[in-house]
Amino acid sequence: xxxxxxxxxxxxxxxxxxxxxxxxxxxxxxxxxxxxxxxxxxxxxxxxxxxxxxxxxxxxxxxxxxxxxxxxxxxxxxxxxxxxxxxxxxxxxxxxxxxxxxxxxxxxxxxxxxxxxxxxxxxxxxxxxxxxxxxxxxxxxxxxxxxxxxxxxxxxxxxxxxxxxxxxxxxxxxxxxxxxxxxxx
Ligand SMILES: [Zn+2]
Numbered sequence: 431x432x433x434x435x436x437x438x439x440x441x442x443x444x445x446x447x448x449x450x451x452x453x454x455x456x457x458x459x460x461x462x463x464x465x466x467x468x469x470x471x472x473x474x475x476x477x478x479x480x481x482x483x484x485x486x487x488x489x490x491x492x493x494x495x496x497x498x499x500x501x502x503x504x505x506x507x508x509x510x511x512x513x514x515x516x517x518x519x520x521x522x523x524x525x526x527x528x529x530x531x532x533x534x535x536x537x538x539x540x541x542x543x544x545x546x547x548x549x550x551x552x553x554x555x556x557x558x559x560x561x562x563x564x565x566x567x568x569x570x571x572x573x574x575x576x577x578x579x580x581x582x583x584x585x586x587x588x589x590x591x592x593x594x595x596x597x598x599x600x601x602x603x604x605x606x607x608x609x610x611x612x613x614x615x
Contacts, residue, residue: 469524531557539580562601564602
């Protein structure tokens with residue numbers, strides 16, 4: 431069954447207006463998502479009531495998961511203004527959780543200890559089924575000394591902040607295309 435979801439996201443960049451480079455990172459992130467999926471981004475008009483407000487007003491890198499509506503903040507605080515971080519947070523806003531939170535993640539990664547594992551809640555809502563576990567996902571945390579791949583052949587975790595050119599994986603793109611019905615005729 432094919433269901434074409436609305437795939438245009440209106441946004442405002444409210445990053446420090448003096449920092450054109452910050453906006454350029456956000457635009458780079460959007461361009462890569464659009465190049466690989468049917469999701470498009472366009473600047474919000476005054477009549478748009480729902481839009482993504484990309485801001486640096488608060489600390490940290492964060493986004494809501496999925497569409498909340500209204501002026502929906504996505505924060506790129508100090509140290510968060512890079513294309514890979516922007517890709518990660520925008521994909522949250524598109525409705526995706528972390529790859530390492532998939533319900534079947536224990537088959538693929540282990541944690542330093544039980545207490546650490548509890549900090550990485552499993553998530554049964556914000557993921558798309560039917561795709562292989564993706565160590566290269568922009569939504570997988572990188573190596574942080576707390577989680578480890580079970581397969582010793584897997585050398586790295588996460589496509590995000592450690593990547594140079596590729597910001598989202600092919601599987602990330604395929605999942606977005608599935609959720610947004612991009613392959614509808
Ligand atoms: Zn995240």
